[in-house]
Amino acid sequence: MRTPVGVFDSGFGGLSVLRELRRVLPQVDYTYLGDSGRAPYGGRDLDTVLDFAEQCVERLFAEGCRVIVVACHTVSCVALRHLQTRYAASEQRVLGVTIPAAEAAVAQTRGHIGFIGTARTVASHTFRTETAKLAPSVRVSEVAAPLLAPIVEEGWEQTEIARLAVERYVAQLDGIDTLVLGCTHYPLLRATFAQCVPSDVHVLDPAAFVAQRFADWLARHPEFAPATGGKLRVLSSGDTARFARHAARFLGEEPPPIERVAEFRGRLTFASEENEPSGQFVRA
Amino acid sequence: MRTPVGVFDSGFGGLSVLRELRRVLPQVDYTYLGDSGRAPYGGRDLDTVLDFAEQCVERLFAEGCRVIVVACHTVSCVALRHLQTRYAASEQRVLGVTIPAAEAAVAQTRGHIGFIGTARTVASHTFRTETAKLAPSVRVSEVAAPLLAPIVEEGWEQTEIARLAVERYVAQLDGIDTLVLGCTHYPLLRATFAQCVPSDVHVLDPAAFVAQRFADWLARHPEFAPATGGKLRVLSSGDTARFARHAARFLGEEPPPIERVAEFRGRLTFASEENEPSGQFVRA
Numbered sequence: 001m002r003t004p005v006g007v008f009d010s011g012f013g014g015l016s017v018l019r020e021l022r023r024v025l026p027q028v029d030y031t032y033l034g035d036s037g038r039a040p041y042g043g044r045d046l047d048t049v050l051d052f053a054e055q056c057v058e059r060l061f062a063e064g065c066r067v068i069v070v071a072c073h074t075v076s077c078v079a080l081r082h083l084q085t086r087y088a089a090s091e092q093r094v095l096g097v098t099i100p101a102a103e104a105a106v107a108q109t110r111g112h113i114g115f116i117g118t119a120r121t122v123a124s125h126t127f128r129t130e131t132a133k134l135a136p137s138v139r140v141s142e143v144a145a146p147l148l149a150p151i152v153e154e155g156w157e158q159t160e161i162a163r164l165a166v167e168r169y170v171a172q173l174d175g176i177d178t179l180v181l182g183c184t185h186y187p188l189l190r191a192t193f194a195q196c197v198p199s200d201v202h203v204l205d206p207a208a209f210v211a212q213r214f215a216d217w218l219a220r221h222p223e224f225a226p227a228t229g230g231k232l233r234v235l236s237s238g239d240t241a242r243f244a245r246h247a248a249r250f251l252g253e254e255p256p257p258i259e260r261v262a263e264f265r266g267r268l269t270f271a272s273e274e275n276e277p278s279g280q281f282v283r284a
Numbered sequence: 285m286r287t288p289v290g291v292f293d294s295g296f297g298g299l300s301v302l303r304e305l306r307r308v309l310p311q312v313d314y315t316y317l318g319d320s321g322r323a324p325y326g327g328r329d330l331d332t333v334l335d336f337a338e339q340c341v342e343r344l345f346a347e348g349c350r351v352i353v354v355a356c357h358t359v360s361c362v363a364l365r366h367l368q369t370r371y372a373a374s375e376q377r378v379l380g381v382t383i384p385a386a387e388a389a390v391a392q393t394r395g396h397i398g399f400i401g402t403a404r405t406v407a408s409h410t411f412r413t414e415t416a417k418l419a420p421s422v423r424v425s426e427v428a429a430p431l432l433a434p435i436v437e438e439g440w441e442q443t444e445i446a447r448l449a450v451e452r453y454v455a456q457l458d459g460i461d462t463l464v465l466g467c468t469h470y471p472l473l474r475a476t477f478a479q480c481v482p483s484d485v486h487v488l489d490p491a492a493f494v495a496q497r498f499a500d501w502l503a504r505h506p507e508f509a510p511a512t513g514g515k516l517r518v519l520s521s522g523d524t525a526r527f528a529r530h531a532a533r534f535l536g537e538e539p540p541p542i543e544r545v546a547e548f549r550g551r552l553t554f555a556s557e558e559n560e561p562s563g564q565f566v567r568a
Contacts, residue, residue, distance in 0.1 A: 037329045045321050046565050081564035125562045150434050161448045168445070278409045280365035281330050
């Protein structure tokens with residue numbers, strides 16, 4: 001039974017990971033779910049992140065996916081083990097981005113890795129933990145950058161505002177030789193990061209490595225060989241018009257029409273596209 | 285039965301409203317609830333905002349409050365009527381900030397009001413609707429500023445980043461004579477706003493007017509006369525240490541020890557203060 005690969009992110013940032021997956025494995029069918037109606041996850045309570053992650057993964061299972069790549073670093077860092085434990089008995093697999101990111105950074109570093117991500121991602125220290133397992137002598141410095149994802153969501157990544165914010169966050173990372181972009185929004189700020197770090201610091205977007213490691217995983221697990229044909233579906237829990245506007249910037253190509261899902265009794269289900277009413281909103 | 289006045293906000297921003305309430309009515313007892321664990325509300329789905337607003341209001345009712353001031357513009361703009369309808373039969377009252385803000389702006393304007401707030405607040409057009417009821421000939425221009433509350437939450441309101449962001453948003457409001465700060469975070473950017481608008485534009489923080497109108501309301505409703513003694517309690521659904529760090533900036537004085545509440549089965553209840561675990565988090 002060949003089915004699409006599921007890709008899940010809290011919003012449209014994960015489309016920058018999907019882009020690399022489609023570059024490395026263009027023939028594969030993908031179903032992407034962006035929980036943009038409830039993004040960002042980065043500042044949320046752990047329990048809420050777990051609950052949302054379950055809903056998203058189960059929606060993708062319901063769409064027939066048997067393998068899901070969690071593109072979101074926040075979810076990968078705090079909820080991946082929960083998801084893997086919860087669905088361990090099933091014929092389904094949930095993979096993350098943190099271990100591939102640590103592997104890529106360890107392969108690259110001369111001894112001191114900088115890691116930048118959301119507040120929740122950094123508070124988990126999961127990237128540091130995974131790096132220490134691979135290379136105990138490598139130093140990891142982490143910085144939380146709560147403003148960067150919102151700046152990218154505003155479409156302001158080319159502004160002086162973006163440059164000053166990146167500069168301010170990066171200044172907290174002294175003496176690093178490799179800087180890991182630990183949020184799927186940050187690849188759109190890659191040029192700005194490169195501008196703000198010393199010229200001998202390598203700026204690493206783990207997405208390409210995540211895609212390569214996923215291709216390796218598929219080769220080792222032929223029983224999970226996905227459907228092919230290069231088909232792409234994109235689901236969003238938020239405003240689909242807004243999602244479509246942003247999607248091309250992250251995906252590097254025009255997305256298909258966005259399908260809308262919404263939470264109903266704690267589960268994500270398809271919902272008709274309707275304009276949300278303006279003004280006061282009274283619920284029975 | 286005299287009880288504290290409840291003040292509710294999505295986070296600590298509403299402490300800038302509480303500050304004005306305590307200035308105008310210093311003898312009153314207040315219980316403040318900041319839902320900072322789930323803030324910001326500004327980009328959220330309507331259904332989620334309604335659900336969170338109900339939980340917060342019901343928590344304050346459970347604390348004995350009979351009158352609640354919704355300090356948050358997002359909640360006031362989209363959920364106030366829902367809250368008033370839901371609790372209409374009870375001996376409790378829920379008041380908002382949008383009508384006082386519109387009254388203050390109409391009293392001030394020479395014909396063209398600018399209004400700046402969160403995405404959800406602006407999408408509701410509730411401020412415009414309320415202004416039109418008071419003064420149909422007054423023009424209202426609105427702009428959504430999703431980045432400003434996060435900038436204030438970072439403590440970056442004195443930076444060039446804040447100035448450039450305010451400048452960019454304000455540039456979208458042409459020919460206004462009054463600018464209404466439609467989010468409880470923005471008073472901390474007041475000097476920056478004043479710098480970025482032409483000198484003949486009046487920058488209006490409605491909080492003082494909200495406090496005055498609340499005092500008038502209490503005078504008209506002696507049956508809701510609150511408990512006095514000047515006592516203050518502060519409840520937060522988020523990280524209480526972080527809340528305490530920010531609170532003084534908004535409140536203009538040191539807050540009392542912050543009491544922590546958390547969501548349990550869809551309701552906010554008191555929760556022991558504990559550090560959230562780092563690393564992977566597995567829920568049974």
